[in-house]
Amino acid sequence: MTVPGITAPPATQARLLDLQRIDDELTRIAQHRRRLDQARDIAAAEGERVALRRTAADRRGELEDLRARIGRLEADVRTVEQRLDRDRSRLATSSSAKDVQGLEQEIASLRRRREALEDDQLTLMEQLESVEAAAQAVADQLGALEERIAALRTDREDALSGLTAQQTDAAERRVALAAELPADLVRFYDQQRTRYGIGAARLVGAVSEGSNMALTGADLAAVRGAPADAIVLDPESNCILVRS
Structure with a gap:
């Protein structure tokens, strides 16, 4: 036609x-x-970053809880130590056999209480060490991921800049050619x-x-x-x- x-x-x-x-x-x-513009690799990395940040927040929460529990145990141990010191002083100066017997029983009970507290404290310290290592691992992963996202964005911006130059050149050539027709x-x-x-x-x-x-x-x-x-x-x- x-x-x-x-x-x-x-x-x-x-x-x-x-x-x-x-x-x-x-x-x-x-x-x-x-x-x-739709770069899936960047979107996937950013989605991974959201998940890692959530995990990091969970680890921080666990650390705060463990440190608070350890702090309470340390306070309880100090209280027991103070009571032991008090009972030892009273025992050293008491002349009543009945009082001596009662003080000795209380001191034994306090020692058992101190040992239990220290065992709990040791268990929590081990848990704290484990969670701290996990938190550091997540922080390292997050840092590496941030670097990768930054590199991906830089690469994308460089590529876009190159495409812009190509687009400008092609558009100018088109205008010049169209003007001749x-x-x-x-x-x-x-x-x-x-x-x-x-x-x-x-x-x-x-x-x-x-x-x-x-x-x-x-x-x-x-x-x-x-x-x-x-x-x-x-x-x-x-x-x-x-x-x-």
């Missing part, structure tokens, strides 16, 4: 292929930018590209590179029979066919 009202010499039509190549380049750059031809090319995804493609033999399909006999005959300066369309992809 020919396009009424628009004509261009074959050499001018051929330059639409250069325009299409630039537009393909711009499309690839835009797609790459979208993939970088007939305005009505460029408008029609843009219209087809916007509607169908491709604006121009070569016809190689009987095959359209726009659809990668061979034209039927009737369509091929119509294309070959059209004037050299006529704008003809691929019946499958609706792009401008640039004839060799």
Whole structure:
């Protein structure tokens, strides 16, 4: 099918292929930018960071609880020690057999109480050491992850910066090329590209590179029979066919 009202010499039509190549380049750059903006590796790392931060908060809570319990045990041990010192002083000065017997029983009880408290304290200290090691491991993992996220973001920003430069260069080349072509031809090319995804493609033999399909006999005959300066369309992809 020919396009009424628009004509261009074959050499001018051929330059639409250069325009299409630039537009393909711009499309690839835009797609790459979208993939970088949606960077799954960064999103996954940030999700991992959320989980690690939650774990780190849990470890801190466990440490605070253990340290508080150890502090209470230390206070209880000091109280028992004070009572032992008091009872030993009283025992040293007592002359009553009954008082001596009572003090000795109380001192024995206090010693058993002190031993139990110290055993509990030792158990909690071992738990504290274990939780401190776990908390440090999480902190190390979190630090390494923060560094990886920062590196990923830097890489993404560098890549985006490079794509921006490529995009600017391609856009400038497109503007310059479009300015050298007939305005009505460029408008029609843009219209087809916007509607169908491709604006121009070569016809190689009987095959359209726009659809990668061979034209039927009737369509091929119509294309070959059209004037050299006529704008003809691929019946499958609706792009401008640039004839060799």
